[in-house]
Amino acid sequence: MNWAAVAAIYRFEMARFFRTLAQSFFSPVLSTSLYFIVFGTAIGSRIETIEGVSYGAFIVPGLIMLSVVTLAISNASFGIYFPKFLGTIYEVLSAPINFLEIVIGYVGAAATKALFVGLVILVTATFFVDIRVEHPIAMAAFLILTCLSFALLGFIIGIWASNFEQMSLIPQLVITPLIFLGGTFYSITMLPPVWQTITLFNPVVYLVSGFRWSFYGLADVPIFFSLLAIGAFTGICLAIIWWIFKTGWRIRS
Amino acid sequence: MTTILSITDLRKSYADGFEALKGVSLDIEEGEILALLGPNGAGKTTLISTICGITMPSSGYVSVGGHDILNDYRAARRMIGLVPQEIALEPFEKVQNTVRLSRGLFGLGRDDAKIEDILRKLSLWDKRKNAVKELSGGMKRRVLIAKALAHEPRILFLDEPTAGVDVELRKDMWEIVRELKENGVTIILTTHYIEEAEAIADRVGVINGGELLLVEDKDNLMAQMGRKHIEVMLTEPVDAIPDALKQYDLTLNGAGNAFVYSYDIHGERTGITSLLNDVAKAGLVLRDVQTRQSSLEEIFVNLVSGEQA
Numbered sequence: 001m002n003w004a005a006v007a008a009i010y011r012f013e014m015a016r017f018f019r020t021l022a023q024s025f026f027s028p029v030l031s032t033s034l035y036f037i038v039f040g041t042a043i044g045s046r047i048e049t050i051e052g053v054s055y056g057a058f059i060v061p062g063l064i065m066l067s068v069v070t071l072a073i074s075n076a077s078f079g080i081y082f083p084k085f086l087g088t089i090y091e092v093l094s095a096p097i098n099f100l101e102i103v104i105g106y107v108g109a110a111a112t113k114a115l116f117v118g119l120v121i122l123v124t125a126t127f128f129v130d131i132r133v134e135h136p137i138a139m140a141a142f143l144i145l146t147c148l149s150f151a152l153l154g155f156i157i158g159i160w161a162s163n164f165e166q167m168s169l170i171p172q173l174v175i176t177p178l179i180f181l182g183g184t185f186y187s188i189t190m191l192p193p194v195w196q197t198i199t200l201f202n203p204v205v206y207l208v209s210g211f212r213w214s215f216y217g218l219a220d221v222p223i224f225f226s227l228l229a230i231g232a233f234t235g236i237c238l239a240i241i242w243w244i245f246k247t248g249w250r251i252r253s
Numbered sequence: 254m255t256t257i258l259s260i261t262d263l264r265k266s267y268a269d270g271f272e273a274l275k276g277v278s279l280d281i282e283e284g285e286i287l288a289l290l291g292p293n294g295a296g297k298t299t300l301i302s303t304i305c306g307i308t309m310p311s312s313g314y315v316s317v318g319g320h321d322i323l324n325d326y327r328a329a330r331r332m333i334g335l336v337p338q339e340i341a342l343e344p345f346e347k348v349q350n351t352v353r354l355s356r357g358l359f360g361l362g363r364d365d366a367k368i369e370d371i372l373r374k375l376s377l378w379d380k381r382k383n384a385v386k387e388l389s390g391g392m393k394r395r396v397l398i399a400k401a402l403a404h405e406p407r408i409l410f411l412d413e414p415t416a417g418v419d420v421e422l423r424k425d426m427w428e429i430v431r432e433l434k435e436n437g438v439t440i441i442l443t444t445h446y447i448e449e450a451e452a453i454a455d456r457v458g459v460i461n462g463g464e465l466l467l468v469e470d471k472d473n474l475m476a477q478m479g480r481k482h483i484e485v486m487l488t489e490p491v492d493a494i495p496d497a498l499k500q501y502d503l504t505l506n507g508a509g510n511a512f513v514y515s516y517d518i519h520g521e522r523t524g525i526t527s528l529l530n531d532v533a534k535a536g537l538v539l540r541d542v543q544t545r546q547s548s549l550e551e552i553f554v555n556l557v558s559g560e561q562a
């Protein structure tokens with residue numbers, strides 16, 4: 001392994017993040033506060049509690065997932081799309097590194113940035129509602145795995161995209177709807193039975209459910225399925241990336 | 254002399270089926286400066302990209318310092334630095350950081366003294382903390398060179414380093430290349446300027462249509478290339494070249510009112526004076542005279558037809 005190269009890519013990507021650190025910090029703080037003001041106060045006052053948890057506290061895991069997933073995808077997709085767009089990818093392609101090292105560098109940096117924002121949101125939320133974390137290790141694992149797996153997906157999107165429109169296509173058309181319909185702001189037990197069944201085909205349900213379980217011990221689906229879902233998703237992304245580098249698809253003509 | 258880069262029957266077909274390299278074979282000696290001369294679309298960038306790992310070869314072998322570029326790509330690529338044809342740099346990043354990234358990518362630890370040395374040599378030291386986008390085009394090209402040198406390569410590829418560059422910078426660039434050569438770096442540069450090859454190369458390869466037409470010692474090639482033509486226009490057309498001028502190998506045009514004389518600018522005598530004397534003696538009256546140098550295109554035509562003959 002060429003770890004020096006992995007570190008170089010990682011550091012270079014993180015430098016971009018540190019240049020705009022204030023922005024990376026304040027924008028999630030602001031948007032989280034807005035969510036609490038709108039959802040927590042306006043809607044929460046009517047819903048009261050879900051299975052013993054106040055509505056405001058109930059939505060925290062979903063809120064974190066929403067941001068983390070969106071950011072992991074956009075960070076990773078732009079992280080690899082820009083070098084393609086600017087032409088600077090020539091340097092990565094001509095360096096003595098393999099696909100695994102490239103992926104660890106780019107995806108690692110994208111996941112780190114998403115993780116940072118996830119933690120900022122978590123801390124911000126504690127100013128608005130009482131949060132308890134019943135399974136801290138599971139919580140950390142879910143959070144990190146989510147950052148990593150969606151950063152992998154973002155990396156694939158960044159390699160696939162040949163223009164800026166395509167970059168936002170999948171996030172807007174697929175990911176955002178799945179997240180909003182994935183029990184982020186509600187328990188799927190609140191839906192009519194037919195919709196509950198349909199919802200079970202949405203992978204995000206498993207993610208949010210598992211993550212919420214690590215906070216309050218409440219889960220829409222068994223925790224085992226949540227772990228399986230995120231594990232399988234990570235595996236599929238890795239397999240696609242392995243194939244991309246093996247064939248040189250869209251990067252090495 | 255030892256061969257540092259060996260290319261054997263290298264072919265490259267792009268996804269659309271276009272064959273950009275049609276079996277190129279070439280050995281490059283350690284420490285030499287080789288200029289690859291060829292018009293746009295000749296395959297120069299494709300050749301370099303294939304050696305450096307940016308595109309995949311369709312068939313053939315390339316070894317760098319004895320390392321196969323596919324099976325032993327890490328060792329092979331460590332020896333190579335590449336300055337691409339197009340300026341490709343992260344605009345918001347500091348000069349110093351992008352050069353550090355390059356060193357890291359090639360697996361070397363941070364070495365600020367080395368980076369300083371490179372930046373100073375390229376007159377970039379004062380700009381090290383500037384964002385790349387604040388630099389002029391010429392400076393950006395230097396940053397690309399600094400990046401390529403950051404891992405201390407044994408072989409440096411410069412893909413049209415002076416295209417669209419002003420005269421001043423071109424001279425600087427040649428100076429940089431000479432210095433690198435003195436430090437034992439093997440340099441392969443592409444260009445479509447004959448003068449550039451003439452100014453710095455030890456050997457010149459001519460590439461066209463994906464084929465390497467020839468590789469020759471610069472001095473030999475320049476002797477062939479350095480031909481000039483004088484067109485002599487006459488007031489009265491003639492049917493044929495007068496006998497008195499037969500010794501000069503002149504070409505009469507269709508209308509018979511002008512002929513062309515070609516000569517070697519490197520030759521001891523150009524023969525112009527005696528030609529013009531003899532023209533007057535033959536009773537021909539000159540209307541006008543103009544000279545022109547062989548264009549690259551003509552040289553290619555000559556080379557290709559020369560090869561077939």
Ligand SMILES: Nc1ncnc2c1ncn2[C@@H]1O[C@H](COP(=O)(O)OP(=O)(O)O)[C@@H](O)[C@H]1O
Nearest residue numbers: 253267271273292293294295296297298299300
């Ligand atoms: N990615 C590509 N796909 C298809 N054809 C290409 C590609 N890149 C270059 N070519 C073609 O290959 C030929 C050689 O190009 P190139 O190596 O860039 O030439 P040069 O550098 O000598 O100007 C050209 O005809 C060009 O159009």
Ligand SMILES: [Mg+2]
Nearest residue numbers: 297298299338
């Ligand atoms: Mg080119």
